[in-house]
Amino acid sequence: MPPxxxxxxxxxxxxxxxxxxxxxxxxxxxxxxxxxxxAHVDEExxxxxxxxxxxxxxxxxxxxxxxxxxTVGRDxxxxxxxL
Numbered sequence: 001m002p003p004x005x006x007x008x009x010x011x012x013x014x015x016x017x018x019x020x021x022x023x024x025x026x027x028x029x030x031x032x033x034x035x036x037x038x039a040h041v042d043e044e045x046x047x048x049x050x051x052x053x054x055x056x057x058x059x060x061x062x063x064x065x066x067x068x069x070x071t072v073g074r075d076x077x078x079x080x081x082x083l
Contacts, residue, residue: 015065019053019072025079040082045075 026049029037048071051057059068 015058015069015072016053018069018076019049019058022072022076022079023049023051023053041079042075048072048075 026037026041026045059065
């Protein structure tokens with residue numbers, strides 16, 4: 001397989017993994033402390049992380065995926081700071 005295909009696949013897998021990690025953390029918080037979660041997270045998060053992060057649900061194109069990755073990273077940092 002050509003290296004650029006492997007690199008693209010790795011980047012996509014990374015983005016799915018990071019997004020799925022955030023979704024799983026929010027699900028755990030929703031089960032353990034739903035009132036805290038509602039009080040401390042942005043409403044957009046409920047839509048953004050409501051479903052699994054499969055490839056067909058991620059933004060199309062490198063620019064959009066990079067912007068989405070930055071958003072997920074910022075959300076993760078905000079969640080850690082709130083905890």
